Amino acid sequence: MLSPKPFKICHQTCLALWRKVPIQRCVHVAAAARNSAFSLPGHSSQSRQSNEGGRVIFRRSLLVWSSSPRFFSSEHSSADPPLPSPTSASSEQSGESMTFLKFDDLSEEEQKRFQMLQFELEILRQSGHPVPSKITEKEWRKVMALSSRFSRLKFFRFLFMNEMSDINLKKKKAQASILRQAHCDQIKAEISENPEIMRYGLSFNTMFPYIRDTDMLKTYNIRLAYARTLGQPIIFDVDYDNWMSQREQTNTATQIRDSYALNKESRDPFWLQICNCRMENETMKALKSALPNMGEPSCLIEYTTKSYLDIFPRSQLVYLTYNAEATLDRFNHDDIYIIGGLVDKTNPKPLSMAKAKREGLRMAKLPLDTYLRWAVGGKNLTLNQMMGIMLDMKQHGDWEQAFLKHIPKRKYLQPEDLIPNHPNPYHRRPSATMRVDGGRIGRPQEYQNHKRRQRGVLETLLSK
């Protein structure tokens, strides 16, 4: 007998769990099932509610679209409400009355400068520069700290791009919700035609329980807690604040956030530590705003002002830097790897190498050349790419697979385009002899067997 009360169930999630597929893939399915807000009329009140929620979202997004893009502010945190535009709404028609914002804590001089900056924004808008439609107080203060017109232009463009990407995202969401609504209506129509039939499948009657986000989070946190007590540590060193521009600092923060997410969702996470952090630094401030619950018990990310030298034995530490001479041939489960929290787009210097040299630590670079033929760009990877590679190495110890998965495709020549022993080094596949058993040992063996078999066939042919 089926239970009279239908569950909302994610069938595939449970199948996947059964087959031991990595769990993170299932989450999307679970989330999709919940978001789709399918429900049967007249069934449980809960499902009706979520349906209503879906409709509300849909309506609001339509409303947002019908109004002008000026409606949006680039800053969306509720703590920081957008200020009214300094000028009247349509400067096209009546710019006659320029009204200026005022901040109370500014001196007379600063106030005048602030007014000029507002004037500048208006003129930039009139001459077609990419500027945001609204600027929050926090952003104005950043603008005021910029001394040259060029840097302000760059900052305004940055805000404008943010605003546009927000708008595009909303547009996409609105379209998706329209589709979803149509699908939902269709199903409802089918049901109303034949209300008596019992339906099976996703979001109808099934035998599998629905896994919620909170449940997944609990699972993740249990794993993180396990890693915290018994797992292998990995360290982000955020000691490079003075060497980075503001943009690079924010990039560092978002990359650390992404690394944290990767680590959390891994089946076998690291004990992630952030060392040398000073909360007054821009990087940490940006990280704090990227991970708002950082420092609370609900967030299992650990950061400390101490250096890693004070926490871990020096002999176990290995600094990963692409300037190093030694190569990390094998992933060692007893070592503690340090990733320099450094994004250097404009002016790369071997800073992390210098630091490791000064502290007398072991250094290593990833064996990129052993496994890949590099195509474009520097061999420095982003922090989340590093984290992904290290997580994969911890799981299966196959460098090639880890690199191919996490390094962007454009950066290396595709392995299938390379030929072993080609005279031109550009087309030659990296030599397999360099690979120790930390790498993928299967392939050369296979290859040799293949050769041996070929030779055997030849010999039998010749002997006849």
Next chain:
Amino acid sequence: MRHIFLRSSQHRVILESFSFRDPLPASIFSATSLSSSSSWRSNPQQRDISNIARERTHNLIIRHAPDVKISPAKLRGSILEELSATPNFSKWHTILTGLCRGAEDRYVPADEWETAVQESRKKDNHKDRQAFFGSLMSLACSFRFHQCGASLLDFLHSSKTFVNVSVASNYVKLCGRLETPDFEEKILAAYAHVKRISPADIYDMGTAENLIAGLYRTSRWEECLKLLDIIEFTGRPSPTALSYVITGAFAHDHPSTALRLLKQLSTLHGTFGPAEMAFTAWFAYAKSKGLPTVMEMLTFTRDYEWFIPLEVARDLKAWFEKEQGWMAKFTTLSPRGECAACSEYMKPITITRDEFEKLRENFVKSVIEGTDVFLHTNPAELKRYRDFVEKNAPFDLVVDGLNVAYFQNSSNHDGRSLARQLLTVTEHLLHVRGKRILILGRMHMKRWPKSEMSRLSSLASLFFAENMSQDDPFILYAALYSGLGCNFLSGDLMRDHRFKLAVKDVELRKTFLKWQRTHQMQLFKVYGDHSASLKAPMKYSTVTQWTESSIHVPYLSGLPLGLHELPPSWLCLTKKLPNN
């Protein structure tokens, strides 16, 4: 094919073969604007060769065809420079050429404006709709389309549309470039309109600079000074803005104000001199006062290390020939500083002992010890190197071994051929100069063939730095330690180290540059395995200089120059001897 390098803009726009009357095709801008550094940083050796080869061609051009008119190209260049600052300009350019039927200035009737506006309203997003009038006016201003600009203004008045600040200020700038007599009242009317919108004199930099660009020609030019003060609230006045005001001051006979502004320009922008227009006004003023004032002007340019542009050099030549009865010639100098026209030698660059000592001290402090030692090397290696230099100094020449070995050797990277090339160059240097040489190499060079390396070590002192170390600071250190008599051979331009010095002291940076120019040698070509040719260090100083009977003035010929490169073109002025 002609290349125009825009100095101030972010991109170098390369224009291929153009004639002035053609409308600018939009594809030029999108296709050929190169990102400035990446393409030529990749192969420094190629760059060096092209530098030296270019220099030789330039000398030919300067000597044989000094009077080639390049002003259309120059106007073209300035238009491009302005355009590259206008956002989305290719789109506005299409609209403007549509309205103006190609590249001709014309009075566009109101109904055509109306259709253009309607079309833009249909197609464009919110941002571009707001910017429609401002962008078109600024484009009209760049192309000097006065009638088109005036028609836009008339259209706005007739359709009762509000004229915003962007339109009005660009119109002021456009009128500043107008040749007809009624420009003044037009400028003042538009200026009054801007003042009405912003009664409290609150302008941003762009608006203020546009206003200055028109106002400097009118009777109210002194308000430009106030506008300059306003600019300083939010940034620093650009050389162009200052040049406008300087021109205004000279034209209205206020030399003291102009000189004050010139001083300000020098402190704000260093060796980036005033624009041609300001120089022209300056010379026109000096000319009217006579020879002593002209000499004063030349002294001024010498002290601030500015170079006069070609147009002014031409005026100067004509004036000295006609009014003063001197001999005047465009010329170049030999590497030792000999004038090709009158065989006189230019003054050598002098670095005083004090200057040099200060440079040396500061270099050790800020580059070797001051920054993170671990960035270039490690303390043990540094100690080893300093002991080595102390023991073996002084040298006469410090050679960047890797640079020499890899020079022109892009394909063949085996140790033997690299070592051979280094050996050839070293032998050549010893043969030509007969000197004590230090060759700086890397540890991995020890693996090069024994025979070549042992011969090399018998000829010169060798030091091998670790593979991970940076060698430029090492080279500079040894060269500076050995004293003023020591040269160094390297293809590196040492910018990084210059900037490190510059953080503290502008004077010091100048000394460093001076020292580098007079002591750096560069490889020009290696001939097989027997000899090499080198670019010798510069011997003379590139500033205006005079003796009893002659004046030599370096000028900018309009040919492209690299960063920190000095113009090779000179104007030679000599007094005619009485008996000739």
